[in-house]
Amino acid sequence: MSSWFELLTDNFDALASGFWVTLRLVGASFAVAVVVGTLVAALRIAPSVWLQRLGGVYVETFRNVPLFILLIIAYSGLRRAGVPIGPWTAGIASLGLYTAAYVAEVLRSGVFAVSRGQIEASLSLGFGYPQTLRRIVLPQAVRTVISPLGSLTIAMIKNSAIVGAALAINDLVKEARIIGSRTFETDAAFFWAAVGYLLLTVAATVAFRQLERRYAISR
Amino acid sequence: MGYLFDPDNWEWLVTSNNAEFLLEGFLVNVQIATIALVCSLIAGLALALARLSRNKALRFVVGIWVDVWRNLPLLFVILYLAIGLPISWREAYENAAPEFLPDVLQSGRVFAALLALVLYNSAVLAEIMRAGIQSLDRGQNEAAVALGLSYWQRMRIVILPQGLRRMLPATVSQLITLNKDTTLVFIIGIQEVVRHGRILTGFNFFGGVPAPLLQVFIFIGLMFVVTNLALSRLSRRLEIREQKRTGMTVKPVSGLEDQVTTVQAR
Numbered sequence: 001m002s003s004w005f006e007l008l009t010d011n012f013d014a015l016a017s018g019f020w021v022t023l024r025l026v027g028a029s030f031a032v033a034v035v036v037g038t039l040v041a042a043l044r045i046a047p048s049v050w051l052q053r054l055g056g057v058y059v060e061t062f063r064n065v066p067l068f069i070l071l072i073i074a075y076s077g078l079r080r081a082g083v084p085i086g087p088w089t090a091g092i093a094s095l096g097l098y099t100a101a102y103v104a105e106v107l108r109s110g111v112f113a114v115s116r117g118q119i120e121a122s123l124s125l126g127f128g129y130p131q132t133l134r135r136i137v138l139p140q141a142v143r144t145v146i147s148p149l150g151s152l153t154i155a156m157i158k159n160s161a162i163v164g165a166a167l168a169i170n171d172l173v174k175e176a177r178i179i180g181s182r183t184f185e186t187d188a189a190f191f192w193a194a195v196g197y198l199l200l201t202v203a204a205t206v207a208f209r210q211l212e213r214r215y216a217i218s219r
Numbered sequence: 220m221g222y223l224f225d226p227d228n229w230e231w232l233v234t235s236n237n238a239e240f241l242l243e244g245f246l247v248n249v250q251i252a253t254i255a256l257v258c259s260l261i262a263g264l265a266l267a268l269a270r271l272s273r274n275k276a277l278r279f280v281v282g283i284w285v286d287v288w289r290n291l292p293l294l295f296v297i298l299y300l301a302i303g304l305p306i307s308w309r310e311a312y313e314n315a316a317p318e319f320l321p322d323v324l325q326s327g328r329v330f331a332a333l334l335a336l337v338l339y340n341s342a343v344l345a346e347i348m349r350a351g352i353q354s355l356d357r358g359q360n361e362a363a364v365a366l367g368l369s370y371w372q373r374m375r376i377v378i379l380p381q382g383l384r385r386m387l388p389a390t391v392s393q394l395i396t397l398n399k400d401t402t403l404v405f406i407i408g409i410q411e412v413v414r415h416g417r418i419l420t421g422f423n424f425f426g427g428v429p430a431p432l433l434q435v436f437i438f439i440g441l442m443f444v445v446t447n448l449a450l451s452r453l454s455r456r457l458e459i460r461e462q463k464r465t466g467m468t469v470k471p472v473s474g475l476e477d478q479v480t481t482v483q484a485r
Contacts, residue, residue: 064447077433161292
């Protein structure tokens with residue numbers, strides 16, 4: 001056991017940098033997922049059937065394709081096609097767009113949880129459709145979706161490992177692999193990486209539980 | 220866009236047996252998913268029952284076990300088991316693997332992949348099943364006790380048939396995630412669909428003219444979309460049927476990627 005602590009202190013910089021890379025990857029992808037997810041959710045509840053279908057196609061495509069395949073398409077596929085895309089761009093875009101499909105579904109169900117009367121009242125008060133969405137529906141919808149968004153964040157932290165494995169990004173798993181193959185202490189290296197991931201997922205769980213306690217409205 | 224839809228770039232699909240080659244790979248994914256699902260259902264049920272047992276120590280230990288495997292990245296577990304499992308275990312699997320399995324699945328590397336998939340998915344399914352069992356009315360169990368049924372009789376006759384049926388839609392949703400996750404075993408060198416795609420697009424395959432990578436992987440992605448869409452339709456249908464039959468509303472189980480829902484009394 002003492003050698004395990006030694007491995008941690010000896011390779012702390014590498015593990016910390018991997019942790020930081022994973023954190024940045026998740027943070028950036030989360031931003032992409034929320035922005036794109038909101039747009040897609042808006043499409044899915046738009047007053048036009050064609051826009052709704054467009055949103056539906058987006059959700060069904062990105063939700064049913066494996067993230068790993070998405071990463072290969074976004075990086076190797078585009079590069080082979082002559083688009084000079086970098087690993088970070090491809091990674092953040094893939095993880096973000098993939099999660100955006102789930103975010104859109106969560107937001108949509110949140111919007112449907114807002115009663116119709118609210119929307120009718122707002123429209124009759126003279127708000128336009130976009131205004132109704134922005135000022136009346138979304139503020140209420142957001143509060144009902146805190147808990148599912150927390151689930152998605154945790155899934156995202158776990159999925160970020162796939163990005164590191166598919167592309168040239170040295171995240172926590174890859175750093176653990178490098179340390180493991182250099183020192184032949186695979187168990188210890190992977191143990192500390194596991195601790196890193198559990199720290200992230202537990203932190204996300206606690207943070208979202210706090211948010212929920214503060215803002216959530218139960219329906 | 221011109222590049223994407225250029226017929227020259229889709230020609231590989233109809234030349235020689237490329238499409239068939241990809242389908243063969245996809246079949247391996249489906250087989251891995253099926254085996255992993257069956258094992259995960261059994262292990263998940265055991266874990267769920269242990270989490271609901273009256274023994275406090277057992278509940279605590281299993282709770283930690285489930286939470287740890289549920290919160291680790293699956294890819295991380297696959298990699299660790301592929302590197303970290305003793306070689307003797309793999310050999311034992313190779314010797315024990317039944318003859319009727321396809322050759323690809325008889326390799327010892329598949330053991331690490333299957334074990335990882337089962338460790339992860341059994342933890343997830345245990346949570347789903349627990350939520351299903353707990354959503355039952357307390358009276359069901361109390362009535363069964365009053366009728367003089369033993370623990371196993373209560374579970375077998377009263378609790379599980381109702382609790383698990385409620386969780387069927389959620390289980391099918393998890394199967395979609397599992398199906399997608401099987402692509403990850405590419406990392407440890409199993410001959411499945413991603414590997415087959417890589418072979419098709421690798422240089423020097425047709426004397427130096429590889430199939431275009433973008434198109435091949437879009438095709439692979441479409442195979443997953445079609446299969447998973449069918450599964451998600453099934454899940455939705457089961458959910459609606461269950462709602463009609465029991466008049467229950469749905470409530471989400473936390474910590475899962477897909478918005479897996481449990482059925483709960485209004």
